Amino acid sequence: MHFKLAFIGFGTVGQGLSEILLEKKEMLAKKYDLEFSIVAISDMIKGSVYDKKGLDMSKILEIVKTGNKLDKYPSDVKGLSSIETIKQTNADIIIEVTYTDVKTGEPALTHIKTAFQMGKHVISTNKGPVVKEVKKLLEIAKTNNVYYGFEGVVLAGTPVINLAEYTLAGNNIRGFKGILNGTTNYILTRMEEGMSYGDALKKAQELGYAEADPTGDVEGLDALGKVVILTNVVLDKKIGWKDVKRKGITEISVDDINQAKKEGKRWKLIGSAQIQSDGSVKAKVWPVKLPLSDPLAGVNEAINALTFFTDELGPVTIVGPGAGRRETGFSLLIDLININRKFSNSK
């Protein structure tokens, strides 16, 4: 099937996907019968271009990488706003990769709803709309017979939503637990080797894993957001930020770690949620001393991992990379392949 794509936002993730699409064009056509052209890009800072016949993406990437604005690109139509791009272009898939605002979900929320009303599919790595009202968005998408793909919003490099939806299809998933934050796992790994918390944090900051203000990671807030999203999407239970008990790793000492070692255990920051017998959900982000026999105990460095508890297969764990520019871009490709599978007529 052939799709016409439009980017709303064109930062690192959008550029990452563009590169992957350029490199894999032939493979996607051959293996998945998936063909595409990129017809429009609208970015608040870089500007906006549209060509209904498709843009030359090598040229676009060159312009953007040399720090130029998109109006250097020779197309007839320029300067469309994001909403105009969604409404007035011939794109049938909108790639929403603007900045994230988890409080309001905007402007992504409006972009996505507008696309659905126009009968256009949306793929997005934007956490905001998913946190804000994923169930409502999925309903609107269904009503309009379009697809809403957001594989990249949790564990961008490890396709856990797809795993739950496709590979574990037919199971009832009653809960999950996981290492949802690479930065804290990196810090704990260094502490296992004897480094102090402070030194390990400094090292994580040097490597770009942790921000200058590391609160979001080390206090478990980032992991908490992922617990909320996974609970809403995979467990199909509505919970909010305040429903998750939370404790970070700042109080874990090298002594605690050595003590755990003696017991044959290892500290990990675990995000988890479990459906209770009354249908409610218990969710938390908390440091846990895992026995080494737990698949999550062996997951070190800035790696992510998630165990789903299923009725048919018992615990199933996936271990994969955390978020990166290319990995997050790639998560959008997974959604694109899903749209192609779902909306191509196989018969």
Next chain:
Amino acid sequence: MHFKLAFIGFGTVGQGLSEILLEKKEMLAKKYDLEFSIVAISDMIKGSVYDKKGLDMSKILEIVKTGNKLDKYPSDVKGLSSIETIKQTNADIIIEVTYTDVKTGEPALTHIKTAFQMGKHVISTNKGPVVKEVKKLLEIAKTNNVYYGFEGVVLAGTPVINLAEYTLAGNNIRGFKGILNGTTNYILTRMEEGMSYGDALKKAQELGYAEADPTGDVEGLDALGKVVILTNVVLDKKIGWKDVKRKGITEISVDDINQAKKEGKRWKLIGSAQIQSDGSVKAKVWPVKLPLSDPLAGVNEAINALTFFTDELGPVTIVGPGAGRRETGFSLLIDLININRKFSNSK
């Protein structure tokens, strides 16, 4: 979509799937819009029944479980052979779960080809045909616009083929390594705790993990079969049994294990294959001392695990249960859901 199913063979795996289908009927209809009736069963020993309007499976399971033959069931048509069942009934999906013969692939091979010629989908846990000529079968299926699902042939409880095909779609998979045999992993886990090889094997036999003649497991033959299948199916490279270098775990001593412990490592029997730069494949089953930082090192007991090496996401590992009656039955359900996804018209 509504499917009419016929079982060719009705042993533990077929019965396992039937139970799951009965229990999950409502969920499958609601969540996947997947409806079905089981119209025919043909088993060499238990006999054969057909009712174009659908059999009462609770009654069938009751008859079989009390050791009776299927002719106790009140249907008009009885005694159809497997080929007649495939050709003459109104079934549109054939569930091939007869016994496995890896040398000839028969009788499953003939069943599957006949079904394809009749324009019927096949789902099967039968290793024989996959080992024998999976690529040819996939081609015939494609020509006839039908589906050949065989998720259950490797790591029955852990849907690795589906993972490669769907969740990791868009990646080039250049190789894999895994703990493909639960029995040997169980033995190595006990030896880690100080048990001798002989005692650990005895314990595995008591628990039903290992056969009276344990050669297939401990010499790595079972794992080798899985390496061949995964190489053919996931890496898309044709190799045979003789192309895989093999060594089992019988020579590993408690001393070796203690030595590895001192080095911060753990012995595992690893099945692996890697596409080389000249396009050839290096495949083997061999005991490997893994560093504890490897996700596979933490996989203990009779659990299976597989790491795929991908171009976009790097190594991605899945950890899940080994084969069991219910798990293997369930693998057929995954294939069934895939057929429903692929052949339902979403628009």
